[in-house]
Amino acid sequence: MTMPFDKGTFLLVDYTIKVKDEDRVIETTDAEIAKKANIYDENEVYEPRLVILGEGWLLKSLEDELMKMNEGEEKEIELPPEKAFGKRSPDNIKVYPARELIRRRVRPIVGTRVEIDGRIGIIRSVGSGRVVIDFNHPLAGKTLLCKIKAVKKIEDEMEKIKALIHRRAPKVDINKFDVSRENDVVVIKLPPEIRDAEGGRIFKYSLFRDITKYISGVRVVRFIEEYEVERKEEKAEEKVPKKPAKAKEEEKQEQA
């Protein structure tokens, strides 16, 4: 029997969250449940998700429950609105003159989601020049049913770093990253999948932020990207590094 978790614990968590009254799944880490609920997204990776307790990556009330759980434990938790997305508030329902909305290029059609002054709302009714917009969170007033499992606590520092990397690149096999630490420097050799990806720069910067924030004593994150000439013994076609689209043009450099 392990002790309940502290803030800052690296925890892999499985969960499924439903709207109680509608029996509607709104989020899940389980591919089968997502498919049955028709919310399966091919761009998602369905697997236990890294949560650092206290960071607010999950609803606070779920994090609070997780802190009291043990590794491997599963729980069903009912969250009333005030522990989920809040109660519905009449203050969040506003009436606008239709003319003003049109001036703001918002078409007054019932059921449309609109953004006004940075807030997202839904048009509830339109009549006699008055438009009612509901700015309550779509899940406000809903009671949620959450099935949550504290799958695994990550204790090893290198595993923590890898979990942070995996969170930023869930589609790439984590074993393709070569990770080491030397004093206050974490060294990450990136696989070609990341090296050649469009968003590589953002990936690296975000990961630098994550690692220096959550792994104590790290001051520098050093990324290594390597390009290698294919050896003649190997089949050339298979080993040619993926060429960025623009590189070809670059090569046709002409002068005078």
Next chain:
Amino acid sequence: MTMPFDKGTFLLVDYTIKVKDEDRVIETTDAEIAKKANIYDENEVYEPRLVILGEGWLLKSLEDELMKMNEGEEKEIELPPEKAFGKRSPDNIKVYPARELIRRRVRPIVGTRVEIDGRIGIIRSVGSGRVVIDFNHPLAGKTLLCKIKAVKKIEDEMEKIKALIHRRAPKVDINKFDVSRENDVVVIKLPPEIRDAEGGRIFKYSLFRDITKYISGVRVVRFIEEYEVERKEEKAEEKVPKKPAKAKEEEKQEQA
């Protein structure tokens, strides 16, 4: 007195190329000359340019002359059309029905540069439904006057690698790159200017190609990019690494 240069020589070259009859400068490595000729480009760096002899980075006839020159020598060379951009050829002048051009979305206006089937031409005349397009190179038929100087031969291997880097990033101080070689691996630590630049991926791939092509025995180019937490003693504002535009959004990651 040094010996004339071989193919493959890394040579820093200064040059100014004029159209003889028009006394018009078309390209130069000299900022003052570019300014006087009204072709100064702020995105250019005016300095001796790296040429690897035999690679066709300059007109072949200029490269041939350079091979016979000595380090530090300067020459004025007159290149007749056949040694420059070729003679004008009547075969490169084509007549099109105006209607066909319009179908291809080319507007038949005299003097317009157009691209047809991948060839660039200029519309010479328009009349009675017939449009004459000249596909000769704009410098075909011109005699060029070239002032060219073999400024410096680069012999040291590390200097050669740095010259290749500088050629791909002429605006960044080459001393900000930390370069070393270990057997068949060249290691390049990139300064923040390159690390944070949009075209970094193309830069790295192109440089990998250059270095493995022109520096013998190199099989791997390893790039190192480092992010560092600013030390508290330093002024935080000055040391914050430049954040890629999209990174901010990334951080606001929310779950359930």
